[in-house]
Amino acid sequence: MSKSIGSNFARVMIAMLLIVCALITLTPIVWLVAATLKNPDDIFHYTFFPPIRALTLDNFRDLFHLTHFGRFMVNSVFTTGATVLVQLFFSSLAGFALAKYEFKGKSAVTGLMLATLMLPASVTMAPLYDLLYHMHMVDQYAGIIVPGAVSVFGIFLFRQAIVQVPDELLQAARLDGCSEFRIYWDIVMPVSRPMIGAFCLMSFMGAWNSFLWPQIILHHDNLFTVPIGLNQLLGVYSSKYGMLMAGTLVGVLPVAALFMLLQKEFVAGLTSGAVKG
Structure with missing residues (x-):
């Protein structure tokens, strides 16, 4: 039983580590997508996406x-x-x-x-x-x-x-x-x-x-x-x-x-x- 618990715990920890790594890897992609939808004045004003009303496809x-x-x-x-x-x-x-x-x-x-x-x-x-x-x-x-x-x-x-x-x-x-x-x-x-x-x-x-x-x-x-x-x-x-x-x-x-x-x-x-x- 202890081996099964230990194995499940290891799998959960590995899954969490992979999720964290995936989020870190995808952060620049999310920023890139967000930047394409911003007005020139909002490029450096918001870290990621601006308010919905400010989104634009003008770029x-x-x-x-x-x-x-x-x-x-x-x-x-x-x-x-x-x-x-x-x-x-x-x-x-x-x-x-x-x-x-x-x-x-x-x-x-x-x-x-x-x-x-x-x-x-x-x-x-x-x-x-x-x-x-x-x-x-x-x-x-x-x-x-x-x-x-x-x-x-x-x-x-x-x-x-x-x-x-x-x-x-x-x-x-x-x-x-x-x-x-x-x-x-x-x-x-x-x-x-x-x-x-x-x-x-x-x-x-x-x-x-x-x-x-x-x-x-x-x-x-x-x-x-x-x-x-x-x-x-x-x-x-x-x-x-x-x-x-x-x-x-x-x-x-x-x-x-x-x-x-x-x-x-x-x-x-x-x-x-x-x-x-």
């Missing part, structure tokens, strides 16, 4: 009517979607090669790829910009998509997942006459579905929230993405905080929606290489 209306935020959203969806698809294809293909093929110089290639992970992105920005300038990719979406076409981190994620696919399965496919690309596409990729979900979510978040490189490479406002568009709301002498909070909330929604759709694959993908069966 959302002004966001889409006074700025090109709708265009910024379309730009971000296009550049992010293209980056994720290209990264997914090349990263999974390279991960398949590293996991299932033996070739001369494989160790050297692997070591070189790992070394690139140690380079800060800021170190390569100047030479990369110069290269893209001579390739006429400045102020174009290609200047964002092409440099991010390959993710070394993604390659090793897929390698870790694909290395667990039985070699006998691939040999059986070859005996049936499958080409190497068809083995990759029809056998390896479906088996690696959890890792695909995890990688797509991480790649989407990185591309969607990218600010510095798009700010450098894009010059015309009709090409701006959401982070750059939000930065335009910060003035030198005054800032439209209500519109800024409204834009931030709208910009967070696609990432939150994608996480809800891929949360199972995200958890399964991150743990797929943790235990070797």
